Amino acid sequence: MAITSLRINDFRNLAAVDVIPCVQGLNIIAGHNGSGKTSLLEAIHYLGLGRSFRSASSSRLIRHATDKFSVFAQLLSSGQRDIPVGVERDTHGIVRSRIAEKDAASVAELAYLLPIRIINSQSHQLFEAGPVFRRKYLDWGLFYHFDAFFLCWRQFERVLKQRNIVLRDQLSRQELDVWTAELLKYSIELDNFRRDYINMLQPVLAELTGELLDMRNLEIHYSPGWDDSQSFAEILASNYHQERRSGYTQVGPHRADFDIRLDGISVKHFLSRGQQKLLICAMILAQGMLLAKCVNKSLIYLIDDLPSELDLYSRQKLISLLAKQPTQIFITAVESETICALLNKSDVSLKVFHVEHGNVGAMAKDIASQS
Ligand SMILES: Nc1ncnc2c1ncn2[C@@H]1O[C@H](COP(=O)(O)OP(=O)(O)OP(=O)(O)O)[C@@H](O)[C@H]1O
Numbered sequence: 001m002a003i004t005s006l007r008i009n010d011f012r013n014l015a016a017v018d019v020i021p022c023v024q025g026l027n028i029i030a031g032h033n034g035s036g037k038t039s040l041l042e043a044i045h046y047l048g049l050g051r052s053f054r055s056a057s058s059s060r061l062i063r064h065a066t067d068k069f070s071v072f073a074q075l076l077s078s079g080q081r082d083i084p085v086g087v088e089r090d091t092h093g094i095v096r097s098r099i100a101e102k103d104a105a106s107v108a109e110l111a112y113l114l115p116i117r118i119i120n121s122q123s124h125q126l127f128e129a130g131p132v133f134r135r136k137y138l139d140w141g142l143f144y145h146f147d148a149f150f151l152c153w154r155q156f157e158r159v160l161k162q163r164n165i166v167l168r169d170q171l172s173r174q175e176l177d178v179w180t181a182e183l184l185k186y187s188i189e190l191d192n193f194r195r196d197y198i199n200m201l202q203p204v205l206a207e208l209t210g211e212l213l214d215m216r217n218l219e220i221h222y223s224p225g226w227d228d229s230q231s232f233a234e235i236l237a238s239n240y241h242q243e244r245r246s247g248y249t250q251v252g253p254h255r256a257d258f259d260i261r262l263d264g265i266s267v268k269h270f271l272s273r274g275q276q277k278l279l280i281c282a283m284i285l286a287q288g289m290l291l292a293k294c295v296n297k298s299l300i301y302l303i304d305d306l307p308s309e310l311d312l313y314s315r316q317k318l319i320s321l322l323a324k325q326p327t328q329i330f331i332t333a334v335e336s337e338t339i340c341a342l343l344n345k346s347d348v349s350l351k352v353f354h355v356e357h358g359n360v361g362a363m364a365k366d367i368a369s370q371s
């Protein structure tokens with residue numbers, strides 16, 4: 001899926017923006033600080049995921065002194081007709097999402113249609129922050145790879161909540177046993193999904209880290225959320241009194257995590273900031289490549305401020321890798337030349353947009369070839 005045209009109104013400082021991006025290839029969004037580059041990526045992200053990647057409050061996205069924003073796009077679906085999609089949000093918090101002239105049933109419906117991955121300065125949270133970010137990373141991939149995953153995940157969340165209420169309110173053993181059986185069922189299912197996904201991801205990631213970091217032996221070390229030298233059922237049984245005292249479910253898929261290791265040592269202990277960024281790019285690209293290969297779905301990459309933290313050599317390697325991806329990529333940079341100068345323009349579809357005070361214009365002179 002790719003965006004063939006994009007219209008943004010009153011989103012941050014973007015009052016009225018029309019963009020015809022290159023469908024397969026690189027779209028470079030260049031402009032001075034504060035011009036609106038990240039806002040453009042944020043608008044695309046909001047369209048696909050119903051939330052911003054930098055503001056918890058969506059009302060902050062509405063352009064000052066206006067009362068709603070909207071983002072519309074035409075999506076090209078593997079050779080079929082364009083599908084119109086859109087999202088609007090007003091100051092009262094009313095959100096309207098549309099797909100092909102009908103109201104979208106849920107955010108998940110748009111997300112399924114428009115897979116989006118962002119790489120920005122917050123992506124370092126994958127290493128630096130808690131396991132929730134790594135679970136989100138895995139679950140994002142699972143959502144697209146396994147049809148049954150989303151329902152299983154939702155059931156697990158529901159059961160976990162109920163079981164925690166039983167523990168907190170000191171309800172009967174009988175009641176607890178009912179929810180424990182349910183928890184076991186969905187936990188094993190979730191765990192299997194996550195293990196299968198990691199097994200598929202591992203070789204793709206190793207290939208990419210070989211290319212970007214000269215590290216081919218990186219391993220994803222998965223922990224399911226309990227000590228897996230024992231069965232989950234045994235652990236729950238032996239934790240009975242402890243859980244009764246604490247009033248919540250202490251182990252399970254809601255505690256799952258993974259670690260990336262080289263020769264048994266976690267990379268978070270020795271990778272430099274720039275190397276971390278390259279690894280994050282490899283991790284996100286691996287998900288996209290797997291999606292294209294296994295599910296025949298292409299995702300849209302949003303890369304905010306690609307040049308930051310990377311030296312010329314790393315930038316060159318990353319750009320060359322991105323240029324080879326058969327998908328749509330939006331990249332921001334203060335100066336377009338920091339990226340364009342590294343590209344062999346005859347090999348890549350490229351479009352450059354210049355952003356100035358919230359206005360976006362295509363720079364014809366930089367367009368090498370368009371898809
Ligand atoms: N709700 C809003 N209404 C109007 N303007 C806003 C709103 N929110 C943010 N802005 C302004 O939008 C502008 C664009 O911000 P944005 O973060 O997109 O810039 P940028 O081009 O990515 O800059 P940088 O190169 O510094 O990352 C900023 O000047 C910001 O102050």
Ligand SMILES: [Mg+2]
Binds near residue numbers: 037038039304305
């Ligand atoms: Mg920015």
